[in-house]
Amino acid sequence: MAKLFLLLFTLLNSSFLFSQENTLGNEYCQIQLISTEKSPSVNPPIKNLDKEQVTLLEIPAGKSRLRLNCRLDEQGVFTFGNDEILDVSWEALEVKLVPLAASSPSFLLPTGTFSIDFVFLTHHNYKQNFVWEPIVTFLNASLLNNITMGVFYGLCLTLILYVFFMGRVVGDTRFQFYSLYVFCAATFFLLQEGQLNIFLQQQSFLLSHQFYLLFAGFTVFTAIVFIVRLTDLNTTWPKLTRYGLEFGAVVVLLMSVLMLFLNHNELSALLGSAMARVTLLLMLGILTLVSIQAYRNVQSAKLVLLSLVLMVIAMVFRTVLHDVNPFLQRYSLIIAFAVEAFMLAVAVSERIKSIQTDKILAESQANTDALCNVLNRRGWDKKVNEILSEQKIKGGVICLLYIDLDNFKQINDKWGHDTGDKVLKVVSDIIRNQLRSIDSIGRVGGDEFVALGIFYDRTEAENLVIRIQKRLQAVSLHIDKQKTVEVSASVGHVIYEEPPKGAEVMLSQADQSMYQIKRASKQG
Template sequence: MGKGDPKGATRWRGWLLLAALTACASLRAGALEVARLPTPAEPAQVLSGQLDGQFQVRPVAVVQEVSHQPRWWRVRTSARVDTQSEPLLLLDGPYMTRVEAWTPGAATPTRHAIYGDDMDLRYSSRALAIPLPQGLPAGASVYLRVSAPGAVPMAVSVQGRDEVHRADLIYVAWRTMILSAMVVLALLALAFWAGVGERSFAFLALTLTCAALYIAAMGGEMRGIPWLDALFGQDPRATRVVGCLGVMASNVFMRMFLDLRRQAPRIDRILHWLTLAMGATALLNLAMDRGEFAMLGNLLLVLSALAVFAAGAATSLKGHRAARFLLLSWLPLIVMCILKALQLMGFIAGASWLTHALAASFALAGLLLTIGLSDKLLQLRRDRDHASRQASTDPLTGVLSRGAIERRLKEEIAIVQATGRPLCVAFVDIDHFKGINDTHGHHVGDACLSYIGQRVRNRLRTQDLLGRYGGDEFLVLMPDTALADGAARSEQMLAAVNCRPLSIDGLLVAGSLSIGLAQLRAGETAQQLLARADAALYASKAAGRDRVSSELSPQANAQARA
């Protein structure tokens, strides 16, 4: 880097600034010592300093109370904290933790919680904010009496009031965006379920709803809604049960989304039993408030996440399109769920960012899975339409099958009865078709059917319909066509076939048609109409073939009298 390289100088200054900020952050974190008193004690004993020697220093600045009984914690600073910035002691991510705090110079404790009477609405629910009006002299201690039914880890820090308010604004904006996205996605999934009747959308909606409730309960957003405040802010079991229901709904959704019963039956059975175990855990949590049941739920969450990942990987290797959406959407969520569960079980200390990352990964997974499920339904619709086309199309000639042309005939008759417009039908039979098969073989006969079908179709209008009725016989529907116009179009079909031989595998095969034509009469059924067209067809054959006969032609009348 030369002396005149301003970009290089700017780059170095940036790295130095980052290093300085990192060092300051480390210095501030290292300035706080967090210790716990393992046994209960009276306030007078603790505040007088008699029990200071019994406090057990923690390796990191994190408060995580696992006892159901209140315990004493001590926060001590090795560097002076002055009053200029109006400092606050923050306990990040408290959930249902309640704290009584004795700060230096205060005669009475202050009480703090994000739920109930002790919540402080001047600050967001991201942390308990304990004012330090006199600052903290070097070596001074803040004593905390902590009641934590949820046993959540809370990172401890000291920040100025302005810094806290800025962080609160960012936190509220972020949480509002994430929770709003999850609610919108849940409503969208419900709308899809109501619209298309696909049960997968219902379980996805339930998963997202439970996730939103769980995240909002853990983050404290429920405190703004009175009855939800009472439900989720007084007893941790409500949040645990919602979490269990969310995992159960997620497992069922994954089994349906990946079609695991057929694609990976072993993993499907594993997820089935994990879902039942989670249901039993939810019932146990309802019955008793025990930390062991919360640990069991976290363990089942980790196992379910691993099973879902294994299912996605296994089905993806088989070319399952939906599995790719799953791996893309679920992998960040799986990682965050596992890390959060490990944090709640005490294996990871601090990492307050996990709460926000978990919420964001839920929203991202919900969005991508909604897109994936919509893509899956679209693919199923394409497959259904393709199967429907195959069922309604004759595979040899490419024209409508007999069932399809008969259905269309009934629809056209209903239109005629409603509007009074004319309708003609024509039976078309290939002359001497058996002789072609016997002389040249069935492969030539099949090609003959296909070529003649193409020639006849080329003489029809867009609204006319052509179907293979059986063997070498075709049925033509001509809507909005009177008998005279139908006869003219039938002559065109006749000419399209007998004008030149068919060239098949080097052979020239002469072809001609016999056609019987009839127009629908008032009050007539499809069977009656086809019977008259069939009689006209036999009249054409009796008169020497290669011709068109209608219900009004002399040969058709003679055939009818016979």
């Protein structure tokens, strides 16, 4: 008996489950284009929406009415992209349709059998994507999308601030154009992906298609201006970039501004089409010129070229191969831009590093005596002030030596100025070899050198003075392996255990000390 009841229970349970599965299997959603602006009455085939699958439907330009027919046992979500839609409205007489706060137009579908009409307004023919999915699937996908886009916006903000302030440091406005470009592009994607829909009312101007196209224009304009300057196109082809690329970018920007004031009509559709075509021509033009610059090994051109190629591939997936992979169709352009922005930031960093290197080299050359490769008067004054500041903070003993070659005019008269220059180079090397690596040497006159160091005590400073005086007391220099030139020098010095009054006072006192030694040597 027990086995009989168990068998009966099993059969009833199986029958219930089969009935439930059969009922759920009868759920459906269908989408149909029922009228267009040019054809008030059409009878195209009905497209079934497979649950959790993207369904594409060809939508003509102008105003189109679509009908969604559903029979649901469980609530679901109906959603579609709004990249190409200028305006959308709906009519649901049989049921209450609840719009959801989401990045793309999304609606909570009730249970039962019902029909809903949607009216789309578009500029041109395109394939519209539709999705019917369970609530849990929709929430998970929305969460993943918002997190992904949040990371993307965070990356953009980081790059904007990094390059902007680096550009301010080096004083180069080209890098501020990069920050402006990334800002415009990030705003363009923010409007395209619809994260603002979650926070703003649907009627807000900030969510309008015109505002979206405005930032498309700004993105094209700032990208052209930045890339032209980063890859030196404006110096290589000044007229072509000014009257071709930059003028074209201005035209695209002006068309996007003009479309702010136009409602849907033939003129706005024409402007939208023209804007797309001019943008394509600009991309081809700048891709060609950057390719030539990359071939010529112009700095940063190869990185820029690679980033442009990535963007072109992404646009192909976005516009032509949209049936290949839904993920790539949605995120390829965003991923490509993120990679492009990062690569351009690397290119900018390389250019900043080059500018800094050139600046350091120019600063070094401005502070260095070209003949002897020691500090000149400008560099010397700067170094003295650094040593004085160090003594005030850390203490120590400063030693300044003033070195003047004896009878150097006679060397020039006898052997010539070329030999005289070589003598100066050798003498500067001799002095440098007697100094520590942290000490400094400079040339402040024709045959006058100075050496400076800061020491722990007076004895160390005096030892340096004695060492250089002995080394320069009498020197035989072999010039060009043919001439032997006898050289000597008068070495004056001053030692400061307390900070002196200034660099000029130090130099004057050391100079006086040198002349005293020179006079004493002549009298002796």
